[in-house]
Amino acid sequence: xxxxxxxxxxxxxxxxxxxxxxxxxxxxxxxxxxxxxxxxxxxxxxxxxxxxxxxxxxxxxxxxxxxxxxxxxxxxxxxxxxxxxxxxxxxxxxxxxxxxxxxxxxxxxxxxxx
Amino acid sequence: xxxxxxxxxxxxxxxxxxxxxxxxxxxxxxxxxxxxxxxxxxxxxxxxxxxxxxxxxxxxxxxxxxxxxxxxxxxxxxxxxxxxxxxxxxxxxxxxxxxxxxxxxxxxxxxxxxxxxxxxxxxxxxxxxxxxxxxxxxxxxxxxxxxxxxxxxxxxxxxxxxxxxxxxxxxxxxxxxxxxxxxxxxxxxxxxxxxxxxxxxxxxxxxxxxxxxxxxx
Numbered sequence: 001x002x003x004x005x006x007x008x009x010x011x012x013x014x015x016x017x018x019x020x021x022x023x024x025x026x027x028x029x030x031x032x033x034x035x036x037x038x039x040x041x042x043x044x045x046x047x048x049x050x051x052x053x054x055x056x057x058x059x060x061x062x063x064x065x066x067x068x069x070x071x072x073x074x075x076x077x078x079x080x081x082x083x084x085x086x087x088x089x090x091x092x093x094x095x096x097x098x099x100x101x102x103x104x105x106x107x108x109x110x111x112x113x114x
Numbered sequence: 115x116x117x118x119x120x121x122x123x124x125x126x127x128x129x130x131x132x133x134x135x136x137x138x139x140x141x142x143x144x145x146x147x148x149x150x151x152x153x154x155x156x157x158x159x160x161x162x163x164x165x166x167x168x169x170x171x172x173x174x175x176x177x178x179x180x181x182x183x184x185x186x187x188x189x190x191x192x193x194x195x196x197x198x199x200x201x202x203x204x205x206x207x208x209x210x211x212x213x214x215x216x217x218x219x220x221x222x223x224x225x226x227x228x229x230x231x232x233x234x235x236x237x238x239x240x241x242x243x244x245x246x247x248x249x250x251x252x253x254x255x256x257x258x259x260x261x262x263x264x265x266x267x268x269x270x271x272x273x274x275x276x277x278x279x280x281x282x283x284x285x286x287x288x289x290x291x292x293x294x295x296x297x298x299x300x301x302x303x304x305x306x307x308x309x310x311x312x313x314x315x316x317x318x319x320x321x322x323x324x325x326x327x328x329x330x331x
Contacts, residue, residue: 006123013121021117084265088301097303108119
């Protein structure tokens, strides 16, 4: 993934919403990222510190919540948490007809401002 | 104070990709986003496809490389209209690059647009271009374990071309082992073994392509 560009996008979204709400400072940015997005947290934090310098988000916390990959099995009706290589194999019954319930999300959920 | 945002981080590229897709649909164009490692045979695949389709369909090609016009010149030398995108450093194509490139074509006159992405098994899969289908090429010398190492690109494609099957006897590449790996990620993918050099296996690919071209018209 492209952590520098993604971090910039996150920052742009946060600053846009902060400005709309006439904030003087961003204290925290909450991001939700599904496990299928495969983010490298360390890189995100590194680039975040670098990019926020001199902006209203300087010193803010970037909090990334990783959402597990969950499938719903159409054969047995069970929801399961799986790895990306197990998506099409229900852990309960082995069925391959599944719906991906979570794991593909990637959005800025909220920001804390003052 | 907490402010709810709920904004998709990849929205910028997704929105442009949707705009591209609408433009292609309105003009009845079937668009392929062709992805693979460098040297796996993307350009050869495009040329062989054009040769097999003959004059039945009007084809255009967008070539993506970091630098050089080698590929687009090769395509043009075979009488196929082509535009070269040089990313200057980006390791993948993005929707805004395609949006600019298609200005060079008369879209009403095109049936098939093949986009040869930058040679890379990692990044291209993260960026929708507005394509109708994603086709990945894996060549025999690369080995049959690549889906385990690069899951994303193998998960999100409609067709997996296994190129250079004429070289199978020269390595321990196994199509059966490859299928086990890919079907875990992508149970509905269409796996087509072929050789751009000898032409074997091309009938299956052309049949799939023509079915989709007719549907798009």
